[in-house]
Amino acid sequence: MKNISLLLILILGCTAYSQYAPEFEEYKAKYGDANKVIMNKEVVLNLDIKDNDLEITQENIEENLFMTDGANMAAREDLNFSYFFELLDIEAYSTVYNNDKPDEFKVDNFVEKDNMDNSFYDDSKSLVFLYPNLKKGAKSYIKYSERIKNPRFLGAFFLGDIFPIDHAKYSIVADKDITLSFREFNTEGIDIQYKKEEKWGKVIYTWEVKSVDKYKIEDNGPDFRSFLPHILPVITSYNSGGAQVNLSGSVNDLYDWYYSLVKDINNQAPDANLVKVVEGLTKNKASEIEKVKAIYYWTQDNIKYIAYEYALGGFIPREANLVFDRKYGDCKDNSSILKEMLEIAGIEGNLTWIGTRSISYKYDEVPTPLVDNHMILSYRDNNGEVYFLDGTGRYNPLEIPSSFIQGKEALIENGKGEYILEEVPVIPASRNVIRDTTILKIEGSELKGSSHARITGYGKIDYAFHLEEMDTESKIQEFYNYRFEKGNNKFLIDSLEEFNRTDYEKPLEVRYTFGIKDYIKDFGDEIYLNLNLNREVTSFKIDKPRKTAVEYEFTKTYDFKNTLKIPEAYGIEYLPENFKVSNDFFSAEINYSLQGKSLIYEFKAVLDFIILTPDQQSEFNSLLEDLEKAFKEVIILKKINN
Numbered sequence: 001m002k003n004i005s006l007l008l009i010l011i012l013g014c015t016a017y018s019q020y021a022p023e024f025e026e027y028k029a030k031y032g033d034a035n036k037v038i039m040n041k042e043v044v045l046n047l048d049i050k051d052n053d054l055e056i057t058q059e060n061i062e063e064n065l066f067m068t069d070g071a072n073m074a075a076r077e078d079l080n081f082s083y084f085f086e087l088l089d090i091e092a093y094s095t096v097y098n099n100d101k102p103d104e105f106k107v108d109n110f111v112e113k114d115n116m117d118n119s120f121y122d123d124s125k126s127l128v129f130l131y132p133n134l135k136k137g138a139k140s141y142i143k144y145s146e147r148i149k150n151p152r153f154l155g156a157f158f159l160g161d162i163f164p165i166d167h168a169k170y171s172i173v174a175d176k177d178i179t180l181s182f183r184e185f186n187t188e189g190i191d192i193q194y195k196k197e198e199k200w201g202k203v204i205y206t207w208e209v210k211s212v213d214k215y216k217i218e219d220n221g222p223d224f225r226s227f228l229p230h231i232l233p234v235i236t237s238y239n240s241g242g243a244q245v246n247l248s249g250s251v252n253d254l255y256d257w258y259y260s261l262v263k264d265i266n267n268q269a270p271d272a273n274l275v276k277v278v279e280g281l282t283k284n285k286a287s288e289i290e291k292v293k294a295i296y297y298w299t300q301d302n303i304k305y306i307a308y309e310y311a312l313g314g315f316i317p318r319e320a321n322l323v324f325d326r327k328y329g330d331c332k333d334n335s336s337i338l339k340e341m342l343e344i345a346g347i348e349g350n351l352t353w354i355g356t357r358s359i360s361y362k363y364d365e366v367p368t369p370l371v372d373n374h375m376i377l378s379y380r381d382n383n384g385e386v387y388f389l390d391g392t393g394r395y396n397p398l399e400i401p402s403s404f405i406q407g408k409e410a411l412i413e414n415g416k417g418e419y420i421l422e423e424v425p426v427i428p429a430s431r432n433v434i435r436d437t438t439i440l441k442i443e444g445s446e447l448k449g450s451s452h453a454r455i456t457g458y459g460k461i462d463y464a465f466h467l468e469e470m471d472t473e474s475k476i477q478e479f480y481n482y483r484f485e486k487g488n489n490k491f492l493i494d495s496l497e498e499f500n501r502t503d504y505e506k507p508l509e510v511r512y513t514f515g516i517k518d519y520i521k522d523f524g525d526e527i528y529l530n531l532n533l534n535r536e537v538t539s540f541k542i543d544k545p546r547k548t549a550v551e552y553e554f555t556k557t558y559d560f561k562n563t564l565k566i567p568e569a570y571g572i573e574y575l576p577e578n579f580k581v582s583n584d585f586f587s588a589e590i591n592y593s594l595q596g597k598s599l600i601y602e603f604k605a606v607l608d609f610i611i612l613t614p615d616q617q618s619e620f621n622s623l624l625e626d627l628e629k630a631f632k633e634v635i636i637l638k639k640i641n642n
Contacts, residue, residue: 018099018137019098019136020136021065021095021102021138024065024137027039030164030211031067034067034163034164035068035070035163036064036066036163037067037163037164037165037166038161038163038164038165038168040062040166040168041063042171043061043170043171044173045057045058045171045173046058046173047151047174047235048175049238054151054235054238056147056151056154057088059144059145060142060144061141061142062140062142063140065138065139066134069136071134071136071138075131076128078128079127079144080126081125081126081146082125083149084153085146085147085148086149087144088144088146088147089145090143091141091142091143091144092107092140092141092143092144093107093140094131094132094138094139094140094141095138095141096133096134097138105132107129107130113125113127151248152235152247152248152369153368153369153370154232154233154234154235154368156231157170157232159187159229159230159231160186160229160230161212161228162214162216164211164212164213165212166211167209167210168209168212169207169208170207170231171206171207172206172233173202173203174202174203175201175203176198176201176202178203178237178238180205181236181249182205182234183231183233183234183365184229184230185225185229185231185232186227186229186230187231190229192207194207207231216548218546220550220551220552221546221549222551222611223357223358223360225359225360226549232366234248234249234367235248236249237249251363251419252419254368254411255413256417258413259413259417261315261316262351265316265317265319265320266320266340270320270321271320271321274321274324278295278344279344281295282294282295282345288382289381291347292347292398295342297504298341299334299338299341300391303323303327303329303334304328304329305330306330307330317333317335318332320337320340320341323336331374331376331391331392332375334390334391334392335351335375335376337391338377338389339351342377347379348380349389350412350420351412352375352388352412353374353410353411354410354411354424355371355372355373355374355409356373356374356408357404357407357408358373363421376388376390376401376410378410378412378422386422387401388402390402390405394464395502396504397504398504400427400458401425401427403553406425407425408423409421410423426610427458427555428555428608429555429606429607430557430606432456432557433455433456433557434453434455434559435559436451436559436560437451438450438451438560438561438562439451440565441564441565442527442529442567445520446517446520447515447519448513448515450512451510451511451514452509453508453509453510453511453512454507454508457554458556459554463483463501464501464508466479467479477493477496480493480496480510481493484514485534486533487516487530488516488518491514491515491516492514493512493514494515495513496510496512497511497512498510516533524639525639526573526636526637526638526639527570527637527638528634528635528636529635529637530632530634531562531599532601532603533560534558534560534603535631537558537627538624538628540607540620540624542617545617546614546617549611549612549614552609556606556607557607558605559603559604561600562600563598563599563600563601564601566597566599567637570637571640572594572599572637573638575592575594576633582623583619583623585612586608586620586623587604588623588627589603589604590630605627
């Protein structure tokens, strides 16, 4: 018994020592179920003038505490760099605790990795490494510095993260001859300690925060920069040899820099074969806009999108002759050849810089290259209407811009010192229509149908894009079985014909026949049938409350008409009431009518939005719940007694 008691004392004594960092229990109480806590994040941005030029370095420190057993899953770290961002000194290690004693495990294996995919190649790379021996209660530490080679590319400092931040500090140490402005985004409600002081000919700006809770990145949400709090510094000007150099103080400064990079492209004579292509495309075209369409559609069909960028090559389009010879290029290259081809045809096109919807900034907010990530071409017709031509797209009609630039500002070149800002329109739901007209008949327990589908706008582009990968009839039929599904999962297309799939101007049309087995409920004298065969609109319902907006690719209209041939020996016993709901951005209605021995069912829903705020989500869900109830309504056919 004495031996057992002694053993228990030894065990209890050992367990009094912690396997976790000293801060673990404090952070557990403070931040709850967080997987990781950013204990400390510090960045010092140094801005100096040397030899009449700017020299920029940045020092970064981050220390994290891992709170759960999955710590080893977060062991990987990637540090990004490129021609414009040079990594310098790096120190990284893990700290693991045993009996309250810290053991440090230094990172000594760094692997350089290219960042590329099948259609995008540039000089961006990652330095990849693993923190060794990470586990619950352990810490990671990293310290590194970097040289920023272009002063227009200063990045943001984020005061919020998907993990809690216990302490963060951002400092800028700038030469007194450097003029800065600061953009603050989403900082409402954040207790920021800001300080500005001058020491030894330097101006020091400091932002500091403590105890910032974690943010949630939600699926199908907007750009994280639209809700995460952050500070974005901008160098507006600096003094070089007694002269002021304007850098990024306004949209004018950004445009002047952009224009200096593109003003000399396509100065050589166009390739003779390219001239022949343009002449062939525009021959017999009666109007200028018809010529533009012919050239634009040829580019989409014949110039493959493959981005290959290095250094300023990420901002300077390649020569049209080279793009024509290669038959591939990035967004700037496609814009370059489009511009040249239009010029050969005697038509003016203008290079256009734009940010996709993945960037939430506007040009006057952030007049630096961070505001955009894409180049297209603009064409203005004789009536002043602007068309936005994206040569990297597929099946985009002239009148419909790429979906991912809807609602965005476009910076259009207009000669030296002159530019135009235009907003790309959001294409209304009335132009993105899925219309399906169906004749139905009952054969035993099976519902048989013959349909004619007509798809326009972004819906047609989406279908054509996906069908491009389908190389057999069975794959095509499988695709349409999924997209056109009606009633239940026993829906099966028997035959189909496609029309205009690759025609830029005409809607996609599909004629098909189908059957839905075991769909009819026959109770002797009565037949029960639900004519709400397509309920895809209810898939837009938001499952749980959100803090951020929901973003959709494009607006949409569903328009379905089902005509049921009532069996000869039956009449209508019960017909559901017509139904209608609507608000400013959504409407849906169901109408039933009888024409002789045919029962007409009509459903139309208009989703005229691409973003829903949390308040709109709640309102939308409420309308969809009412619609779901209406979708459950069935018609009852009753046998007629002669």
